[in-house]
Amino acid sequence: MDFSLSNEQRHWQMTARKFADEEIRPISLARDAIAEPRETFDWDIIKKGSKLGFRTMAVPKEWGGQGTDFVTQALVMTELARGDSAISKTFSQNWKWSHLISATCTEEQKGRFLRPFVEDDTFLLGKGISEPSAGSDNRLPPADDPKAGLKLRAERHGDEWILNGEKCFIANAPVGKLFFIDARTNPNVPLREGTTMFLVPRDTPGFRIGKVFNKNGWRFYQNGEMIFENARVPHANVVGQVNASDVKSKLAGDRSGGDIFGDLELAANALGVCLEACDQAMRHARAAKQGGKILFEQQIIQLKLNKMHMLTEALRSFVMRVAWEHDQKLNSNCAGLAMNFSSDVIHEVTELNLDIHGAFGGIVNKAVEKLVRDALIWTHLAADNVQRMKAARRLGR
Amino acid sequence: MYSLELSPEQIEIRDTIRDFVAREIKPFAQQSARLEALDRRLPLQLLDQVSQMGLRALALSEASGGVGVDNLTCCIVTEEFATGDPDIAAVLSHTATLAHVLFDQAMSAEQRSRFLPSFLGEDRHHLAFAELEASSDPALGMNYHRPETSEAALKTIAAREGDVWIVNGTKTCVPNAPIADLFAVEVQTPGTHGPSTLLVPAKSAGLTVNEPDQTTRWYHGACGDVSFDNVRVPAENLLGPQGGSPLRRILADLATPQLAALNLGIGRAAYEAALDYAQLRVQGGRRIIEHQAIGVKLADVAIKLEVARAIIWQAAWASDHPEAHASRSVSALPLGAIAQTFAAETIYGCTKQAVECFGAMAVMRDMPLQKHVHDALICLHSGTGTSDAKLRIAEALAGYRRPTAMLAAE
Numbered sequence: 001m002d003f004s005l006s007n008e009q010r011h012w013q014m015t016a017r018k019f020a021d022e023e024i025r026p027i028s029l030a031r032d033a034i035a036e037p038r039e040t041f042d043w044d045i046i047k048k049g050s051k052l053g054f055r056t057m058a059v060p061k062e063w064g065g066q067g068t069d070f071v072t073q074a075l076v077m078t079e080l081a082r083g084d085s086a087i088s089k090t091f092s093q094n095w096k097w098s099h100l101i102s103a104t105c106t107e108e109q110k111g112r113f114l115r116p117f118v119e120d121d122t123f124l125l126g127k128g129i130s131e132p133s134a135g136s137d138n139r140l141p142p143a144d145d146p147k148a149g150l151k152l153r154a155e156r157h158g159d160e161w162i163l164n165g166e167k168c169f170i171a172n173a174p175v176g177k178l179f180f181i182d183a184r185t186n187p188n189v190p191l192r193e194g195t196t197m198f199l200v201p202r203d204t205p206g207f208r209i210g211k212v213f214n215k216n217g218w219r220f221y222q223n224g225e226m227i228f229e230n231a232r233v234p235h236a237n238v239v240g241q242v243n244a245s246d247v248k249s250k251l252a253g254d255r256s257g258g259d260i261f262g263d264l265e266l267a268a269n270a271l272g273v274c275l276e277a278c279d280q281a282m283r284h285a286r287a288a289k290q291g292g293k294i295l296f297e298q299q300i301i302q303l304k305l306n307k308m309h310m311l312t313e314a315l316r317s318f319v320m321r322v323a324w325e326h327d328q329k330l331n332s333n334c335a336g337l338a339m340n341f342s343s344d345v346i347h348e349v350t351e352l353n354l355d356i357h358g359a360f361g362g363i364v365n366k367a368v369e370k371l372v373r374d375a376l377i378w379t380h381l382a383a384d385n386v387q388r389m390k391a392a393r394r395l396g397r
Numbered sequence: 398m399y400s401l402e403l404s405p406e407q408i409e410i411r412d413t414i415r416d417f418v419a420r421e422i423k424p425f426a427q428q429s430a431r432l433e434a435l436d437r438r439l440p441l442q443l444l445d446q447v448s449q450m451g452l453r454a455l456a457l458s459e460a461s462g463g464v465g466v467d468n469l470t471c472c473i474v475t476e477e478f479a480t481g482d483p484d485i486a487a488v489l490s491h492t493a494t495l496a497h498v499l500f501d502q503a504m505s506a507e508q509r510s511r512f513l514p515s516f517l518g519e520d521r522h523h524l525a526f527a528e529l530e531a532s533s534d535p536a537l538g539m540n541y542h543r544p545e546t547s548e549a550a551l552k553t554i555a556a557r558e559g560d561v562w563i564v565n566g567t568k569t570c571v572p573n574a575p576i577a578d579l580f581a582v583e584v585q586t587p588g589t590h591g592p593s594t595l596l597v598p599a600k601s602a603g604l605t606v607n608e609p610d611q612t613t614r615w616y617h618g619a620c621g622d623v624s625f626d627n628v629r630v631p632a633e634n635l636l637g638p639q640g641g642s643p644l645r646r647i648l649a650d651l652a653t654p655q656l657a658a659l660n661l662g663i664g665r666a667a668y669e670a671a672l673d674y675a676q677l678r679v680q681g682g683r684r685i686i687e688h689q690a691i692g693v694k695l696a697d698v699a700i701k702l703e704v705a706r707a708i709i710w711q712a713a714w715a716s717d718h719p720e721a722h723a724s725r726s727v728s729a730l731p732l733g734a735i736a737q738t739f740a741a742e743t744i745y746g747c748t749k750q751a752v753e754c755f756g757a758m759a760v761m762r763d764m765p766l767q768k769h770v771h772d773a774l775i776c777l778h779s780g781t782g783t784s785d786a787k788l789r790i791a792e793a794l795a796g797y798r799r800p801t802a803m804l805a806a807e
Contacts, residue, residue: 033612035436135756136680145682169757216434216760216767291539298538300784347749359778360536361529361570362615376770379749380756385690 003320005075012072015052016079023048024083031084031220032370038174038212040219043122049091050121054080058095058261060102063110064118070261074268074323078316081272082279085374086220088272090124092265093172093221097125097180099261104240105199113178113199126172127180128152128200128226131165136386138182141191149191152228154183154198156235161185161198163231166210173224174212177202181226181233182245189243197245199237206231217373260326263335266382267319270342270375274312277353277371281308284357284365295356304352311345318342336391343383346375399726401710407470413450414477421446422481429763431482434771435612439576439619441521443485447478448520452489456497461509462517463496468651469713472658476706479662480669483772486662487618488523490655491573495524498651499581499596503636503643508596512579525577526644527553527568527623536781541788542797551592553625555584560632562586562595564603564625570614574606574621581636581644582625589640596634603628615775617659652733654712657740660776661705664744667769668698671751678754691754698747705740712736731793738786745773 005013023045034040049055058073059065068076073095080088094117101114117123129138129150137148152165163183173179179200186194200207210225239245285296285305295301318338325332350371357368381387403411422443425431447453456471457463466474471493478486500513516522529535530552553566564584571580578599583592597604603626614620637643672695675686685691712732714721721727748770752759759766777783792799 130757133679136685140681142682148680148682213757214762216762216771290534290536291545293539295538300788304784354774354778355782355784358536358782359615359775360781361533362609362620362775362779363570364613364615364778366613372774376749376752376760376767379752380759384753384756385688385694389690 005071009069009072009075012057012068013075013079016054016076017082019049019052019054020079020081020083024080024087028084028087028220029366029370031087033366034219037214037219038222041175041222042220045087046090046124047121049080049087054091055094055121055124056098056118058102059098059114059118063102063114065098070264070323070326071320073261074264074319077265077268078272078275078319081269082276084220085269085273085371086218088269089218089221089265090172092269094125096261096265097127100127100180100239108236109199109239117178120177123178124172124176125178125180126170126176127182128167128170128173129182130167130169132168135169136384138191140386140390143190146188146190146194150182150184150195151187152181152183153187154185154196154233156185159235161233161235161238163198163200163206163228163233165228167226167228169213169223170226171221171223173209173226174222179226180239181228185243194243195245196242197239198233199239200231200233204231204233215377217370217375217377260335263339264319264322264326266378267315267322267335267338267342270346270378270382271312271315271319273346273371273374274308274315274349277349277368278305278308278312280365280368280371281305281353281356288357301356304356308349308352311349315342315345333391333394336387336394339382340388340391343378343381346378350375403473407466407473410466410470411473411477414474417447417450418477418481422478422485426482427765432765432768433762434768437484437611439484439488440482441576443482444488444576445520447485447489453492453520453523454496454517455489455493457493458497458501461500461513463500467713467717468653468655469710469717471653472655472709472713475655475658476662476665476709479659480666481662483617483659483663483775484619486659487616488573488576490659491525491618492523494648494651494653494655495526495581498644498647499524499636502647503581503594504596507633508636512596515578519578521576522578523573523576525571525573525580525623526648527571527574527580527582528645529568529570531567531569533569536785537788537792538781538785542792542795544799551583551585553582553584555586555593555595555630557586557632562630562632562635564595564597564628564630566625568623568625570616571606571621571623572616573619574623575608575619580604580623582623583642583644586639591640592642593639594636594642594644595630596636597625597628597630601628601630615778617772617775652712652716652731654709654716654733654736654740656776656779657705657709657712657733657737660737660740660744660773661702661709663769663772663776664698664702664705664740664747667748667751667766667773668695668702670765670769671695671698671754675754685754694750694753698750701743701747705736705743708732708736708739731790734786734790734793738783738790741777741779741783745770745777748773 031040053066057066057068061067077092131150134150141149154161154163181198181200182195185196206229208227210227213223285301288295322335322338357365454463459465475486475490555562555564580597582595582597586593605624606621608621675691678685715727715732752766755766758764
């Protein structure tokens with residue numbers, strides 16, 4: 001057992017911490033407060049972060065990225081999330097799909113897509129899976145029901161595929177330049193056997209972004225609808241094989257990123273939020289007074305601070321273990337569990353922070369209250385029934 | 398005698414309001430603009446309609462011209478309104494409670510004759526109790542199981558000048574302030590130790606109300622800070638004795654769990670929305686309620702809401718029947734505080750469980766679930782919070798008797 005970080009890992013962590021303190025935290029609350037959801041985004045912070053490598057750090061060095069390991073990625077997500085969880089997620093969303101490109105795209109596709117991604121500070125990635133009537137069914141498809149799951153249709157015409165349908169709740173949709181789109185190429189068989197993944201650039205004819213969703217948490221992080229009306233995508237943009245969109249597991253094994261990165265991503269981001277909540281709570285407990293004494297002197301406050309730190313440190317251990325296991329290419333079932341756990345922890349820790357601050361007279365601390373709203377996002381992403389059952393089914397296999 | 402049977406009158410009131418909420422309030426409350434939890438406008442027209450049904454005077458005695466129902470009925474009414482719109486429920490329960498306390502108990506006959514007619518006659522006549530100040534420290538906290546040191550004097554001062562009191566100072570977080578016509582204001586008068594209360598009409602010269610920004614102030618209904626700049630109040634508007642403000646004690650004795658009932662209505666709204674949706678939404682080849690995972694979640698919420706209602710109604714009934722304490726039929730513990738604490742902690746969890754049925758839709762500001770969660774969070778952090786409430790309950794368990802002043806903040 002050796003928990004020490006390498007110099008390089010430590011350097012990334014410190015760079016991210018400085019960036020969070022000096023650039024992210026100062027804009028976080030103002031961005032969160034903007035009422036119009038498409039106005040919360042700030043390209044300036046993306047460009048600044050990109051120049052430090054936070055957009056491309058999961059791209060292998062031979063393709064111009066920084067080729068960081070999972071431990072480093074976890075450290076950076078956590079540090080950025082201390083400043084603002086949604087801004088951290090906007091950066092790491094690109095890592096998720098750069099893992100996918102590295103693992104599954106042909107050299108020709110990497111040349112066309114990975115190279116421009118690396119070179120352009122405003123090039124963001126996204127992936128379209130969910131549809132209005134297909135959420136859980138995409139993640140846990142019933143094996144015997146071809147009707148279940150996404151419906152976006154792709155039909156082949158010569159060298160092109162024609163896509164029709166819509167996606168909803170798609171992260172980075174309003175700001176991304178390239179998307180991975182899951183579409184049905186055979187509607188008569190179950191989802192996993194009849195779905196193909198396509199690379200769809202933003203300027204694809206017949207493809208546009210619809211509504212931008214007005215989320216109550218993670219307000220910086222853009223999320224929108226995608227509309228495909230006879231959108232034309234070249235056959236050369238098929239990722240992997242036709243009718244085999246599930247490349248994450250089929251082609252690349254558990255080491256490719258995909259789900260495994262996504263699971264780690266939410267857990268590491270939650271850790272950053274929890275660390276920030278612990279800092280806020282401790283500062284408040286040592287500064288605010290009640291009955292003429294600082295709050296920290298009260299047993300009930302000490303017990304709440306204990307629980308916050310205990311859960312946060314347990315989450316840190318779990319996150320770093322999962323990241324290390326990924327780097328060791330160990331086939332671990334822990335990533336999903338860590339993600340589920342991170343949801344329980346982020347809820348409890350952010351709520352305890354709010355509790356310690358109190359809202360006497362209804363007066364709330366915006367920085368404290370924001371963390372509770374951001375935490376609610378974990379419910380459906382990280383710890384709904386489907387995500388918990390998926391983790392259990394991996395164990396039961 | 399122990400009975401869970403509601404009277405025909407209680408059932409009629411409940412059903413009338415449930416119907417009104419379904420027909421008039423829910424269609425309004427579920428408009429997307431209304432779902433913006435941090436930017437709500439008080440629905441004055443709906444409040445007028447509700448006033449015309451007599452609900453401002455729900456708790457006011459029949460002798461005074463009100464409906465004169467008991468605390469249990471008030472809780473039933475508040476729950477029903479809160480399923481539709483917690484702001485309407487809060488304004489009404491506040492005015493109705495204060496009407497009973499002020500007109501039936503605290504005012505002199507002479508004061509009643511001056512203030513009651515306009516309360517009864519005007520649909521928009523609301524009441525407010527201005528108690529807190531920015532420097533108030535009403536939590537028990539450090540003073541748990543210890544006699545409090547000295548209670549800080551109020552900074553809102555009333556100085557006598559001939560036949561009037563001259564009031565100066567600022568009250569904060571006053572429920573109903575922006576819509577109130579009559580304020581009961583706690584002030585410090587020179588030469589007395591305890592606070593006094595003055596009845597101050599809202600239109601008095603020098604009285605101004607500032608409405609807070611909802612993003613930094615959590616409340617249901619209406620709320621505001623009230624400033625007094627040389628406000629002249631007739632000497633005969635002193636409520637109760639000088640230095641012996643009666644309202645906190647009367648409100649504490651009333652011990653009605655109406656806030657818990659409001660909270661319960663919020664939980665029910667979230668639960669009913671989730672139950673409806675779970676019977677419509679199909680994933681995995683069947684309606685999601687047919688999946689075990691969703692079924693047990695909804696069952697869990699239903700269990701918690703039923704238990705919450707049981708303790709709220711028990712506390713309300715006990716507050717209506719002080720003789721039940723004497724005969725040792727009900728617990729001697731502070732049931733109102735127990736009901737409110739249980740409801741606050743449990744129902745927030747219920748709204749989060751309801752969220753899970755809706756997936757990503759639950760976090761969208763134009764959808765109802767995030768508002769139910771926010772509404773429950775407001776209840777969870779109302780007053781001095783549930784930990785502080787537990788300290789007060791713990792003192793009661795140990796039979797610790799606290800001198801009067803601290804009782805008040807309960």
